[in-house]
Amino acid sequence: NAGVTQTPKFQVLKTGQSMTLQCAQDMNHNSMYWYRQDPGMGLRLIYYSASEGTTDKGEVPNGYNVSRLNKREFSLRLESAAPSQTSVYFCASTEGATQYFGPGTRLLVL
């Protein structure tokens, strides 16, 4: 039981490049989330998926798109990366009250 896994662990992009951050969970959870965390700050919700086939915007959705590919997988796409998107990205899943977080993807946009 791996919990929540994220790939890649670290990525460097140039401004304007695109990439997809992958997230998968093996706990059969319905809801999944993408957060970003900037230095010295708390986490901010980008997008969430309450159940397979549904997605909704969170607090900071601009510049991102998501896909809930199936119950296990929830991907986050940056179509045209900007330096302001340099951050640590966390994926999470939940069933009931407890959210389980992945180890994070550290993204640097130059």
Next chain:
Amino acid sequence: DAKTTQPPSMDCAEGRAANLPCNHSTISGNEYVYWYRQIHSQGPQYIIHGLKNNETNEMASLIITEDRKSSTLILPHATLRDTAVYYCIVSGTSYGKLTFGQGTILTVHP
């Protein structure tokens, strides 16, 4: 979701109890109090949650005042590994969305 106020930092001696306060004066009747912690940029880790009654698990105890406007997380015997940022979060049950503030940096000293 109700906003929370936490002290920015606290210190605790190893082996002593760590008592982390949280104010949530605008909490509504159906909102839970959650505590998470984040150790050195890892993904946040669930600790405990409660609605009205005090709660205890293997990690911590949660004391909620009778008027529910504040709460205290208690780590009964703090260890060096408990050094982390502790987040107090108030949330309803809408798909488990969590709003993270800046939290309290707890430093446990030898």
